[in-house]
Amino acid sequence: xxxxxxxxxVTRSYGTCLPVVAxxxxxxxxxxxxxxxxxxxxxxxxxxxSFPDPDVLRAEIRRCRSLCDGASFGVNVSMLPKLVPxxxxxxxxxLIADEGVRxxxxxxxxxxxxxxxxxxxxxTVLHKVPSVRYAVKxxxxxxxxxxxxxxxxxxxxxxxxxxxxxxxxxxAERLTIPYLIGGGIGHGSQIxxxxxxxxxxxVMGTRFLVAQELNAHADYKAxxxxxxxxxxxxxxxxxxxxxRALANETTANVARIExxxxxxxxHDLLPHVSGQHGRNAYATGDTSHGVLSAGHALAFVDQVxxxxxxxxxxxxxxxxxxxxxxxxxxxxxxxxxx
Numbered sequence: 001x002x003x004x005x006x007x008x009x010v011t012r013s014y015g016t017c018l019p020v021v022a023x024x025x026x027x028x029x030x031x032x033x034x035x036x037x038x039x040x041x042x043x044x045x046x047x048x049x050s051f052p053d054p055d056v057l058r059a060e061i062r063r064c065r066s067l068c069d070g071a072s073f074g075v076n077v078s079m080l081p082k083l084v085p086x087x088x089x090x091x092x093x094x095l096i097a098d099e100g101v102r103x104x105x106x107x108x109x110x111x112x113x114x115x116x117x118x119x120x121x122x123x124t125v126l127h128k129v130p131s132v133r134y135a136v137k138x139x140x141x142x143x144x145x146x147x148x149x150x151x152x153x154x155x156x157x158x159x160x161x162x163x164x165x166x167x168x169x170x171x172a173e174r175l176t177i178p179y180l181i182g183g184g185i186g187h188g189s190q191i192x193x194x195x196x197x198x199x200x201x202x203v204m205g206t207r208f209l210v211a212q213e214l215n216a217h218a219d220y221k222a223x224x225x226x227x228x229x230x231x232x233x234x235x236x237x238x239x240x241x242x243x244r245a246l247a248n249e250t251t252a253n254v255a256r257i258e259x260x261x262x263x264x265x266x267h268d269l270l271p272h273v274s275g276q277h278g279r280n281a282y283a284t285g286d287t288s289h290g291v292l293s294a295g296h297a298l299a300f301v302d303q304v305x306x307x308x309x310x311x312x313x314x315x316x317x318x319x320x321x322x323x324x325x326x327x328x329x330x331x332x333x334x335x336x337x338x
Contacts, residue, residue, distance in 0.1 A: 005315055006191075009145065009178035010201030013124055014072045014103065017041035018315055019191065019201030021147065021180060022208050023128065024076025024105055026050060026293075027279045028216060031060050035067035036213035036307040045076035045105040048092050057092070061099045074103030074126075081109050081241075090114060097121035105147070112141040126180070128203070130158020132170045135179060145178045147203045152184030154206045154232070154244050154295030161242070172198030184229075186297030188317025192325065206297040207314075212306045219285025220292075221304050229299035235291070236273065239266045243273075246292040250277065254291075 004011060010019040022029075022037045022044035029047040037044035046064055051057035064073055075096050079089050093114050096104060104118060107128035111118075118125050119142070127143040129135045135146040148171055150164035151157045164183040171179045181194040182203030194202050208214065209224045223246070233247040238258040245251055254272050258264055277290035305313075 005318060006195065008195065008200040010180065013145070013178075014043040016043055016072065018311060018318075019180075019195070020311070020314065021045075021105075021126070021201060021203045023147070023149075023182065023203045023205045024078070024107075025205055025209075026078070026275060027282055028209075028214055029076065030215060031064035031067055033208075033211065033214050033307075034073050035064050035071075036211065037208075038068040038071035038073045040306075040308040040311040041071075042311060043072050043074060043103065045074040045103070047076045047078065048096070049076075049078055054088075054091065054095055058095060058099060061096070061101060072103060073101075074105055075101050076105040076107070077111075079106065079108035079111065090117065093117045097123065106143075110137065110141065111143070115142055128182075130156065131160040131162045132167055132174055133160070134158075135171060136174055139175055139177050143177070145180065145200070146175070147180040147182055149203060150181070150183030152244075152296040153182055154297075155293040157183065157234075157242055157244055159240060159242060168194055168197040168199060184296035184299075186300035188314040188319070189321035191314065191318045192321040196325075204297065205293070206295045207300055208307065208310065209294070210301050210304045211310060212304055216282040217285030218304075220282055220287055223285075223287040224294065224298065224301050225303060227294065227298045227301070229296040231298060232294055232296065236266075236269065238262075238264055239269065241266065243291055243293070244295055246287060246294040248290070248292070249288045250290055 004017045006019050008019045018041055020042040024045040024047040026047050027050050034044040034046050051060050077092055103124050105126045125143045126145045127138040128147040135148050138146050148167045150167045151161040152164055168181050178200035180201045180203050181199045185202045185204050186207035191202050210221045231247050232244050233251040234244050235251050235254045236243045273291045278292055281287050281290040281292055
């Protein structure tokens with residue numbers, strides 16, 4: 001059994017050994033990946049949007065449960081920023097509740113209209129937001145925890161583009177519910193830093209893109225290892241849907257379209273940014289095309305390893321950071337010089 005290095009609201013709520021959440025990854029967070037995280041001592045979430053057929057999603061949840069050996073796992077439900085005709089979000093939440101899933105990660109828009117479904121089922125709700133002001137709103141509608149994912153993150157950093165350090169400190173001043181910090185987090189020392197600033201844990205995504213259990217092509221993982229924190233690009237700011245992704249032909253092309261066409265719309269960009277392009281990259285290893293979410297934590301991605309070994313490294317790094325911090329403490333009262 002793994003030793004619990006920290007005792008926080010995250011480790012207590014999820015029964016994990018480290019206060020780390022492996023956030024849901026579109027097309028990638030399947031039962032194999034999520035169960036590997038669970039067995040390694042953290043929690044992750046199946047991305048419901050990766051399994052649009054309800055029967056397939058139900059089967060994936062059941063497969064995950066069988067692989068988790070009793071450890072905690074959840075389901076991510078990423079909602080579009082605005083309700084659209086024919087949206088099946090409520091049905092997805094009912095399916096999750098019906099399957100007895102205990103933990104849900106929500107993102108995209110305010111989940112208030114679905115909270116009764118989740119709370120009636122006794123589900124713990126972690127809502128992901130891009131800055132503290134949205135976390136305050138989520139707190140007011142009754143979510144259990146919030147994950148605040150800053151400008152350095154892969155995927156959607158929001159419109160405010162507030163950095164992780166500022167999010168960490170301001171959240172402690174403005175929130176009463178437990179919160180997690182994400183965005184550029186991929187080293188154990190950052191876990192200690194986040195906890196010292198008031199967080200109950202951290203969210204990681206990019207760091208786990210080279211997990212052995214992640215069902216992505218070996219060439220895709222090799223590109224993640226080759227890339228550095230300098231190899232990401234922000235696109236889609238012009239349509240108020242900012243994305244940080246691996247810099248490639250697609251991001252360069254989208255950036256040119258945005259620069260040359262001030263009146264560009266999301267419909268103009270869809271042929272280039274469709275999620276199917278990304279899904280193809282994960283399957284084929286061709287990373288030159290597709291919007292492949294990746295954040296500044298590429299700095300810490302250095303080799304393919306089983307999830308359990310990545311978690312062990314994070315734990316060792318966190319322990320070393322604690323030792324350094326303890327060594328800086330002084331038992332001698334400070335006295336001003338005369």
